[in-house]
Amino acid sequence: MAPPGRIRPVRRPLIAKAHDDFEPCWEILRDALTNIHTQDAGRLSFENLYRASYKIVVNKKGDVLYERVKSFEEAWFRDHIMPRISKLITTNLVNVALVQAEDTSLHERREMGQKFLRGIRDAWVEHNMSMNMIADIMMYLDRAYISDAGLPTVFATTIGLFRDHVLRNTLGNVQQVGQEFVVFDILNAVILDLINMEREGEIIDCNLLRNITSMLEDLYETNDEIPDQKLYLTVFEPKYIDAxxxxxxxxxxxxxxxxxxxxxxxxxxxxxxxxxxxxxxxxxxxxxxxxxxxxxxxxxxxxxxxxxxxxxxxxxxxxxxxxxxxxxxxxxxxLRVDPSMEPIKATLQNRVTDLGSEIEKTLKSTDFSVPAVGVADADDAVDGAEKGKAQPLNAAAQQTAAAIKWVDEVLKLKDKFDRLWQECFQEDLILQSAISKSFTDFINMFNRSSEYVSLFIDDTLKRGARSMSEVVVDGILDKAIVLLPYLSDRDMFERYYQKHLARRLLHNKSEIDIEKDMVSRMKTEMGNHFTAKFEGMFKDMQLSKDLGEGYREHIRQLGDVDTKKVDLSIHVLTSNYWPPEVMGRGSSQDEGSKGGCNYPPVIKRLQESFLKYYLKDRSGRVLTWVGSAGTADIKCVFPKVPGKESGPLSKERRYELNVSTYGMVVLMLFNDLAEGESLSLEEIQAKTNIPISDLTRTLASLSIAPRTRVLVKEPATKTVKSTDRFSFNAQFASKAIKIKAPTIASLSKVEGEEERKVTEQKNDQTRSHIIDAAIVRIMKSRKELRHTQLTTDVITQLSSRFKPEVSLIKRRIEDLLAREYLERVEGEQSLYRYLA
Amino acid sequence: MAVNDDDVCTSKYITLVSNDGFEFVVLREATAISPTIKGMLRNPFSEARTGRCEFPEISAPVLEKVTEYFHYWYKNQDKAVVPDMDIPVELCLEILVAADFLGLDKQQG
Structure with missing residues (x-):
C-alpha cells in the first residue's frame, strides 16, 4: 500500500499497449458473436468480452467496432437466416397469401400459414435474444461512443436488421403475383387470413399470433425507434382495420x-x-x-x-x-355509437304516444254498459238502488268506469316504460326525459286527463275506505301521484280534485287519514300553493267537528228539551276552500236559491239556536245554510194499511230514512198533508223554495227508485216533470230498517259535455285572473317589455300550474291596456310600459 | 432469455474476484447498481452460471472499495440523507477508472 496522501497513478495496461490491440480484441468479439448466434456462449466470460469492447472504445476505435458488428450481423442474416426464411416461403404460400387462390383447403391453408409464422417467430426469438446479449457486451460502446456520436444504440441497430433483412426482403418478381413483394406482405396476409378463419369459427394458434404481433410492436420504422412508428401501428394495423x-x-x-x-x-x-x-x-x-x-x-x-x-x-x-x-x-x-340516443329516441317516443292514443281509442270503442267487476262495486247508484240487477250502468257510471280504465291503462303503460328504462336503458337520463315528454304529450292531448286522474283517485279512496287494505290503497295512490307531474293543466286537476274531495269529506266516503296522506304527497310533488285549498278543507272538517261537539254540550247544559228530537251535525265550510258547486254558488242555482230554502219550523229553530251559539265568539260572520250538501236521518212511521191482514203491510212499520236535506224538507211537507191529498211539483217548489234542479233530483230519488219509493208519483213515469203530482205512499214497505235514499248528486262521475264546458269556462275565468296577476307582477319589476318577451315570461312563470294559451295572454294584455295598468310605448311596436 | 435454470447460479450472493485473487462476496441485489455486473448475470455467460465475476484488471484494494460502495448504496438507496463514504485519496483515480468500467457513472434505477 502506498502511503496515504499521494494519489496513485492509474495502472492502465490497456491504454499503454492497446494501440495495436484492435484486431485481437475484435477477434475475441467476432468469435463470441458466432457463439452467441449458435447459442453456445455459456463457457465465455462476459467480463472478458466486455473488456474487449471496452478496450476498443477506450482506444477510440468505437466507430470501427460499430461498423464491424453491423456488417457481421448483415452477413449472418444473409448466410444463415434468410435461407431458412426463403424455404418457408413456398410458391404455394405466396399463391394463397397474395393471390388468394382458392384451390387449397382451409386446413392446408391454416397449417401452411402457421408453419410460416412459426418460422418467422423462431428466427425472431433467436435474433432478439442474441441482440440483447450483444448489446450487453457492447454496453460500453453505447455509453461512451454511440451516445456522443448521436447514432442509434447497438441494440436498435442490430434489432432493426431483422426488419431490413427479413421483413423488407424483396423476394423478387414472383410470376403469379406479377409485382414485387416483401416478406412483410406475406406475413400480413397470413395473419389476416388466420384471423378471418378464427372469426368463422376455426381454432388457430393465438399464442403464435401474439408472438408475431409483439415482434411487430418491438420493431420500428427506423432505428430511431420513435414510439408511434412501431411497425405494428404503421404497417399491420391499418391493413387489419381495413380487412x-x-x-x-x-x-x-x-x-x-x-x-x-x-x-x-x-x-x-x-x-x-x-x-x-x-x-x-x-x-x-x-x-x-x-x-x-x-x-x-x-x-x-x-x-x-x-x-x-x-x-x-x-x-x-x-x-x-x-x-x-x-x-x-x-x-x-x-350508447357506443351515439350517446345522444337519437336513433332510438324518436321511435321510443312515438311508441309511447301511439300506445297512449290507443288507450284513448280503445276507451271510445269499449262498451262500458256492462259493469265490470269491481268497477260496478264502486258505483253508488248501483250500490244504493240497483244492486243485484244486471241493469246496464247509467251514462255517468259508464264514464266513471271509462275514467278508471283510462288511468289504469296509462299507469300500466307507465309501468312498462319505467321497467324498460330501468332494466334496459340503465336509467339513461336522455331517454327518461324523452319518455316523460311523450307521456306529457299524449296525456295532455287527451282533454279529460285531469278529470280522469282525479276521478281515479276518488274511486280508489272511496273503495279503499270500504274494501281494500291500506297497503294496496297506498300502492295505487303512489302510482296516481306519479301521473300528476305529467298533467300540464294543473289548475284543472286542482278544480276537479277539490270537487271530488269535497264530496268525499261531506258524505264521509273515505278515511280522513288516507286523504291527508294523499294531499301531503301531492304537496311534495306539486308544491304548497297547490294543496292550500285542500288543507283548508281538512281544517274546516276538524273545526266543524269541534264546533258540533261544543254545540251539543252547550245544548245539554241549557237543558233544552225541544232539541232532543233533532240532532244536528254541521260542517262549517270556508267558502274559498270549497268548490262553488258544493257551496251553492253554482251558476245554475243562483236564480232559485236567492231567497234560500224554506226550512220547516222545527229545523229553523235549530238553525237559529246554532247560529246564536256560533256567533257567540265569532261575531260578524255570516252563515249560509247549504241544503243541497247535507243529509238527514228521519225516523218515520207508516201506519197499518187497512184491509191488509197479512204481510208487512198488515202491521205498523218504522223505518229510518236517510235522505238529503232537501229530501227531508220535502218529506216534512207531507206530514201536514191529509191522507189522499197530493202536491204538484210546482206547489212543492213554491212552498220550499228549493232550486228546481235540486228539487227534481230529490223527488226522483224519493218517488222513482223502487227501494225508497216513499212518495207516489202521478203519472208513474221514469222522469220527473213539472206537472207531476206526488202523494204519500202508504203502501211503502222494506225489509231493511235503515234505508238510504240514493243521493244522485253525490255521485262522482265524469261530467257531461255541458258540465264540462261550464267547468272549463270557470277555469278559464280563474286563469284569466292568474294571468292578469302574472302580467302585472312581471311588468312591475321590468317596467318596459316587448310583447314576445312578456308572453314567454308569463308562460314560464305559470308553467307549474298550467299551460296558458298565447291567445288568452294576448287578450289579457289588451284588457290590462284598456284598464290602464299598462300602456303602449309610443313609436315602438309591441312595447309595453307599466303604469304605476 | 433462454437460459436453463440448471445453468444459472441463483444464490443470493455473488463473488467478485480481483486480479490478485482476492474474493469479495457481495449481496446480488447490491450489485444491481452496476449495469456491467447486471449484464454479466442476466446473459448466459459463464458468470451467470458460476456466480463468480472475475476482474483481471481491478486490484484487491479497489475492488474492496467497490464492494463497500455496493453495500453502501444498497443500504442507503431509499434514504434522503446519507452519510459520506470514505474514499482514500491515493485510490481515487483507480476507483474512478473501475467505476467507469462498471458503469457506475450514472444513477441507475
Whole structure:
C-alpha cells in the first residue's frame, strides 16, 4: 500500500499497449458473436468480452467496432437466416397469401400459414435474444461512443436488421403475383387470413399470433425507434382495420338479408366481445378501441335503420313485446355509437304516444254498459238502488268506469316504460326525459286527463275506505301521484280534485287519514300553493267537528228539551276552500236559491239556536245554510194499511230514512198533508223554495227508485216533470230498517259535455285572473317589455300550474291596456310600459 | 432469455474476484447498481452460471472499495440523507477508472 496522501497513478495496461490491440480484441468479439448466434456462449466470460469492447472504445476505435458488428450481423442474416426464411416461403404460400387462390383447403391453408409464422417467430426469438446479449457486451460502446456520436444504440441497430433483412426482403418478381413483394406482405396476409378463419369459427394458434404481433410492436420504422412508428401501428394495423371493415360489412349485409334484429344484436355484441378478447390474446391492446370503432361503424351504424325498422323483430316489436334483453343490448350498442340516443329516441317516443292514443281509442270503442267487476262495486247508484240487477250502468257510471280504465291503462303503460328504462336503458337520463315528454304529450292531448286522474283517485279512496287494505290503497295512490307531474293543466286537476274531495269529506266516503296522506304527497310533488285549498278543507272538517261537539254540550247544559228530537251535525265550510258547486254558488242555482230554502219550523229553530251559539265568539260572520250538501236521518212511521191482514203491510212499520236535506224538507211537507191529498211539483217548489234542479233530483230519488219509493208519483213515469203530482205512499214497505235514499248528486262521475264546458269556462275565468296577476307582477319589476318577451315570461312563470294559451295572454294584455295598468310605448311596436 | 435454470447460479450472493485473487462476496441485489455486473448475470455467460465475476484488471484494494460502495448504496438507496463514504485519496483515480468500467457513472434505477 502506498502511503496515504499521494494519489496513485492509474495502472492502465490497456491504454499503454492497446494501440495495436484492435484486431485481437475484435477477434475475441467476432468469435463470441458466432457463439452467441449458435447459442453456445455459456463457457465465455462476459467480463472478458466486455473488456474487449471496452478496450476498443477506450482506444477510440468505437466507430470501427460499430461498423464491424453491423456488417457481421448483415452477413449472418444473409448466410444463415434468410435461407431458412426463403424455404418457408413456398410458391404455394405466396399463391394463397397474395393471390388468394382458392384451390387449397382451409386446413392446408391454416397449417401452411402457421408453419410460416412459426418460422418467422423462431428466427425472431433467436435474433432478439442474441441482440440483447450483444448489446450487453457492447454496453460500453453505447455509453461512451454511440451516445456522443448521436447514432442509434447497438441494440436498435442490430434489432432493426431483422426488419431490413427479413421483413423488407424483396423476394423478387414472383410470376403469379406479377409485382414485387416483401416478406412483410406475406406475413400480413397470413395473419389476416388466420384471423378471418378464427372469426368463422376455426381454432388457430393465438399464442403464435401474439408472438408475431409483439415482434411487430418491438420493431420500428427506423432505428430511431420513435414510439408511434412501431411497425405494428404503421404497417399491420391499418391493413387489419381495413380487412376487418370489409369482413364486417359483408357480415352485416348478410344478417340484414337473412336474419332478424334480435340475432343481429346478439351477433354484434358477440363480435365486440370477441374482438376485445382477440386484442389481448392475439393482437395488441393498442388496437382495441380502433377495431371496436370498425364494428360500431360497419355492424351497428351501417344498417341501423334497416334493423330497427324490421317488422317482426325491430325496435317497435321489442318495445311491444317487452324484449328486455334485446333492448338492453341495443341500448349498449347505441350508447357506443351515439350517446345522444337519437336513433332510438324518436321511435321510443312515438311508441309511447301511439300506445297512449290507443288507450284513448280503445276507451271510445269499449262498451262500458256492462259493469265490470269491481268497477260496478264502486258505483253508488248501483250500490244504493240497483244492486243485484244486471241493469246496464247509467251514462255517468259508464264514464266513471271509462275514467278508471283510462288511468289504469296509462299507469300500466307507465309501468312498462319505467321497467324498460330501468332494466334496459340503465336509467339513461336522455331517454327518461324523452319518455316523460311523450307521456306529457299524449296525456295532455287527451282533454279529460285531469278529470280522469282525479276521478281515479276518488274511486280508489272511496273503495279503499270500504274494501281494500291500506297497503294496496297506498300502492295505487303512489302510482296516481306519479301521473300528476305529467298533467300540464294543473289548475284543472286542482278544480276537479277539490270537487271530488269535497264530496268525499261531506258524505264521509273515505278515511280522513288516507286523504291527508294523499294531499301531503301531492304537496311534495306539486308544491304548497297547490294543496292550500285542500288543507283548508281538512281544517274546516276538524273545526266543524269541534264546533258540533261544543254545540251539543252547550245544548245539554241549557237543558233544552225541544232539541232532543233533532240532532244536528254541521260542517262549517270556508267558502274559498270549497268548490262553488258544493257551496251553492253554482251558476245554475243562483236564480232559485236567492231567497234560500224554506226550512220547516222545527229545523229553523235549530238553525237559529246554532247560529246564536256560533256567533257567540265569532261575531260578524255570516252563515249560509247549504241544503243541497247535507243529509238527514228521519225516523218515520207508516201506519197499518187497512184491509191488509197479512204481510208487512198488515202491521205498523218504522223505518229510518236517510235522505238529503232537501229530501227531508220535502218529506216534512207531507206530514201536514191529509191522507189522499197530493202536491204538484210546482206547489212543492213554491212552498220550499228549493232550486228546481235540486228539487227534481230529490223527488226522483224519493218517488222513482223502487227501494225508497216513499212518495207516489202521478203519472208513474221514469222522469220527473213539472206537472207531476206526488202523494204519500202508504203502501211503502222494506225489509231493511235503515234505508238510504240514493243521493244522485253525490255521485262522482265524469261530467257531461255541458258540465264540462261550464267547468272549463270557470277555469278559464280563474286563469284569466292568474294571468292578469302574472302580467302585472312581471311588468312591475321590468317596467318596459316587448310583447314576445312578456308572453314567454308569463308562460314560464305559470308553467307549474298550467299551460296558458298565447291567445288568452294576448287578450289579457289588451284588457290590462284598456284598464290602464299598462300602456303602449309610443313609436315602438309591441312595447309595453307599466303604469304605476 | 433462454437460459436453463440448471445453468444459472441463483444464490443470493455473488463473488467478485480481483486480479490478485482476492474474493469479495457481495449481496446480488447490491450489485444491481452496476449495469456491467447486471449484464454479466442476466446473459448466459459463464458468470451467470458460476456466480463468480472475475476482474483481471481491478486490484484487491479497489475492488474492496467497490464492494463497500455496493453495500453502501444498497443500504442507503431509499434514504434522503446519507452519510459520506470514505474514499482514500491515493485510490481515487483507480476507483474512478473501475467505476467507469462498471458503469457506475450514472444513477441507475
Amino acid at each position: 376487418s371493415a370489409v369482413f364486417y360489412r359483408k357480415e352485416c349485409g348478410k344478417l340484414l338479408r337473412e336474419s332478424d334484429a334480435s340475432t343481429w344484436l346478439r351477433h354484434t355484441k358477440r363480435r365486440l366481445e370477441e374482438e376485445a378478447i382477440r386484442c389481448t390474446t392475439s393482437l395488441s391492446i393498442l388496437t382495441k378501441a380502433k377495431i371496436e370503432k370498425v364494428i360500431e361503424k360497419e355492424m351497428v351504424l351501417a344498417q341501423l335503420d334497416g334493423f330497427l325498422s324490421m317488422e317482426a323483430s325491430g325496435l317497435k316489436s321489442m318495445i311491444d313485446n317487452d324484449r328486455v334483453e334485446d333492448l338492453f343490448i341495443l341500448y349498449r350498442l347505441i
